[in-house]
Amino acid sequence: MDSNPPDAGPEPFILTIGDIGVTRHWVVTPNGTAPLAGSQWIARDLTRTESRIPPWAIVLAIIFAFFCLIGLLFLLVKEAYTTGYFEVSVNSGSLYHVTQLPVSHPANAAQIRSLVSQAQTLAAAAQR
Numbered sequence: 731m732d733s734n735p736p737d738a739g740p741e742p743f744i745l746t747i748g749d750i751g752v753t754r755h756w757v758v759t760p761n762g763t764a765p766l767a768g769s770q771w772i773a774r775d776l777t778r779t780e781s782r783i784p785p786w787a788i789v790l791a792i793i794f795a796f797f798c799l800i801g802l803l804f805l806l807v808k809e810a811y812t813t814g815y816f817e818v819s820v821n822s823g824s825l826y827h828v829t830q831l832p833v834s835h836p837a838n839a840a841q842i843r844s845l846v847s848q849a850q851t852l853a854a855a856a857q858r
Contacts, residue, residue: 741753741754741755743758744852745845745848745849745852747818747829747842747845747846747849748818748829748830748831749829750818750820750827750829752766752849752852753766754766754852754856755767755856757820757822757825759820759825759829760827761825761827763825764822764823764825765822765823765856766853766856767853767856767857768822768823768853768856768857769820769821769822769849770820770821770822771818771819771820771846771849771850771853772820773816773817773818773842773843773846774816774818774819775814775816775839775843776816776817777812777813777814777815777816777833777839778812778813778814779810779811779836780810780811781808781809781810781811782808782809782811783805783807783808784809787804787807788804788805791804791805812833812834812835812836812838812839813833814832814833815830815831815832816830816839816842817830818831818842820849
């Protein structure tokens with residue numbers, strides 16, 4: 731595993747993805763440090779979104795069903811729930827590291843995709 735040259739100070743992280751840090755020239759993980767140039771990034775979306783009737787709508791449907799059948803319209807209410815995680819892996823030389831990031835909202839998934847895209851762009855720019 732490579733490390734910073736002795737005459738250079740520590741580089742600040744440009745971005746972090748879970749426990750993976752990215753500087754201008756290095757990928758830093760708990761498994762070690764490797765050059766950013768030539769690193770390969772893979773993101774796997776292991777999330778799912780379900781739609782279900784929320785508990786409050788069921789309660790209101792039962793309460794208002796006694797008064798009029800219009801209360802059954804509460805059963806048409808749906809809420810979306812996102813569960814799962816993103817698996818982000820980086821491979822650079824002899825370094826291979828995988829991290830799993832929990833996702834509870836579709837915006838979280840979009841943010842992780844954006845971070846991996848930025849890391850891929852930085853890796854491509856470091857090769858030049």
